[in-house]
Amino acid sequence: MPMNRPAGFWKDLPKPIFTLAPMIDVTDAAFRRVIAGLGKPDVFFTEFVSCRGLFSPGRPKLMKLLRYDENQRPIVAQVFGKEPEYFLKTAEMVQDLKFDGIDINMGCPDKNICKQSSGAALIKDPELAKEIIHATIEGAGNLPVSVKTRIGFNKRITEEWLGHLLQTEPVAVTVHLRTAKEMSKVEAHWEEMEIAAPMFKGSNTLLMGNGDLRDLDHAQEMVNKYEIDGAMLGRAIFGNPWLFDRTRKSAEIPLAERLDVMQMHADSFLEIFGDEKNFLIMRKHLREHAAGFNGAKELRVALETISNPEDVRQALDYFRLKYLKQSV
Numbered sequence: 001m002p003m004n005r006p007a008g009f010w011k012d013l014p015k016p017i018f019t020l021a022p023m024i025d026v027t028d029a030a031f032r033r034v035i036a037g038l039g040k041p042d043v044f045f046t047e048f049v050s051c052r053g054l055f056s057p058g059r060p061k062l063m064k065l066l067r068y069d070e071n072q073r074p075i076v077a078q079v080f081g082k083e084p085e086y087f088l089k090t091a092e093m094v095q096d097l098k099f100d101g102i103d104i105n106m107g108c109p110d111k112n113i114c115k116q117s118s119g120a121a122l123i124k125d126p127e128l129a130k131e132i133i134h135a136t137i138e139g140a141g142n143l144p145v146s147v148k149t150r151i152g153f154n155k156r157i158t159e160e161w162l163g164h165l166l167q168t169e170p171v172a173v174t175v176h177l178r179t180a181k182e183m184s185k186v187e188a189h190w191e192e193m194e195i196a197a198p199m200f201k202g203s204n205t206l207l208m209g210n211g212d213l214r215d216l217d218h219a220q221e222m223v224n225k226y227e228i229d230g231a232m233l234g235r236a237i238f239g240n241p242w243l244f245d246r247t248r249k250s251a252e253i254p255l256a257e258r259l260d261v262m263q264m265h266a267d268s269f270l271e272i273f274g275d276e277k278n279f280l281i282m283r284k285h286l287r288e289h290a291a292g293f294n295g296a297k298e299l300r301v302a303l304e305t306i307s308n309p310e311d312v313r314q315a316l317d318y319f320r321l322k323y324l325k326q327s328v
């Protein structure tokens with residue numbers, strides 16, 4: 001019997017649904033602000049946040065993971081943990097924070113997370129996993145509850161595991177097509193979608209695939225091939241913040257615009273996080289942005305020593321002068 005779970009914004013999305021993967025230390029509120037301005041995915045997720053941590057003295061530090069702008073909607077809070085009662089409390093909190101949905105991480109292969117029986121370790125304990133989904137649904141009220149997971153822990157158990165998840169009728173499941181043990185070291189096993197896709201047909205749960213997608217064309221190809229509802233893209237956004245812009249290809253983006261985006265990212269980072277987050281994290285982002293154009297290496301070297309947005313401005317101004325012959 002269908003349980004008529006709240007489907008929230010998910011039911012209104014045109015298909016295929018293309019989402020930006022949650023990536024800790026990458027897809028923070030500043031990064032998402034930049035992406036939202038350039039070419040928006042259909043759904044944003046926050047970086048994952050610990051349910052237990054949110055109810056510990058560490059809460060103030062974790063709250064910065066749950067910041068977002070209005071133009072990032074629909075925005076889904078991604079959470080992890082192992083205790084159903086903390087999922088329930090977190091879901092209530094996520095409602096209060098006016099998120100559009102809550103997503104449970106059942107895919108993180110990190111040793112520290114799995115040692116705490118969280119993330120992908122839940123694949124080994126389907127009864128607990130289902131209890132967690134039920135508790136989250138209970139706390140979430142009208143918010144839709146989704147799951148992000150993998151196809152097994154040590155070995156592929158796609159049918160068995162997704163069968164467990166489907167019993168709880170989450171609104172959507174995103175499947176990263178690798179086992180936890182495989183981390184990201186082997187190619188994603190997209191062929192497992194031949195098993196997964198028919199299981200979701202006729203269910204109330206949307207199915208999205210994830211793993212190694214290069215761009216929207218590639219994602220569309222996989223969606224068509226396996227007749228699924230959508231796809232999630234992660235690392236393809238590194239160095240290509242225009243990934244979700246359906247009107248332009250990355251190669252068409254003028255250099256001047258690329259440089260402006262770097263500055264905007266640095267400014268947004270400071271504006272959103274102030275000194276709560278180390279600005280030096282921006283060095284990594286800027287390194288990713290500064291690739292694929294004439295003089296990129298020189299710019300990367302210059303950006304390696306930046307410590308604040310003003311340093312970024314100076315490095316970019318110098319570069320503009322030299323490569324765009326633009327006076328500043």
Ligand SMILES: Cc1cc2nc3c(=O)[nH]c(=O)nc-3n(C[C@H](O)[C@H](O)[C@H](O)COP(=O)(O)O)c2cc1C
Nearest residue numbers: 021022023024047048148176211212213233234235
């Ligand atoms: C730096 C980094 C951080 C990640 N953090 C998260 C996370 O917080 N939550 C999550 O569910 N997956 C996380 N992932 C996994 C991605 O969401 C995605 O499943 C994975 O990168 C495979 O997709 P891709 O090949 O399109 O990158 C992370 C991946 C990377 C590379």
